Amino acid sequence: MRIALTSVFVDDQKAALRFYTDVLGFVEHRNVPLGEHSWLTVVSPESPDGPELLLEPAGHPAVQPYRDALMADGIPLAQFAVADVHAEHARLTAQGVVFTQPPTDVGMAVVAVLDDTCGNLVQLIAEKPAG
Template sequence: MRISLASIFVDDQNKAHKFYTDVLGFVTKMDIPMGGVKWLTVVSPEDPDGVQLVLEPNTNPAALAYQKAIFEQNIPATAFEVSDVHKEYERLTKLGVVFTKAPTEAGDVTLAVLDDTCGNLIQIYQMS
């Protein structure tokens, strides 16, 4: 058994797709129309056959409530590993990304938290 898909709820799939590809740098793996929504996944360009992140529409009231609650509690919806948090923080800040937490050391991890503009906080982290 292995993890091949992970989902994140988004308030707008097209906006999320643009942010996750144009800003964060992921690449589109699947973009399949399914009525008013899509089966939309992105992957790391460093691992194109790796785990896919599903940009899942938050149209279900339970999904929307969950997404809103964890955002309001400053809990990241997911986390992405980076090789250099400070460098990624600088790159993304120059692109206009809003961070709710600047790079912070926490034991063997340096982390930062950003707003994905689609209803989520995302943690980026670097292991020491």
């Protein structure tokens, strides 16, 4: 068993695609029109055959209260691994990305949390080498 697809809820798929590709650096993988929305996924350029991230329309009535609660509590909806949180924080801050938590050493890793402009908080994590 392996993870092939996971999703984040987004308010606007086109805006989300721009943020996740132009700002974060993911690559568009699938864009299949399905009426008003699309089956729209991105992948890491480091792993183009790896797990896909579905930019899922946030239209279901349960989504907004769920995301509002996560945002109010500062809980990220997704987590992305990076080699260097400090470097990514500097790169993304220079592009105008808002961080709700700056790079923070949490013992086994360094983390930071950003607002994806699409209704979600996203955590960046760089695990420290064991030992």
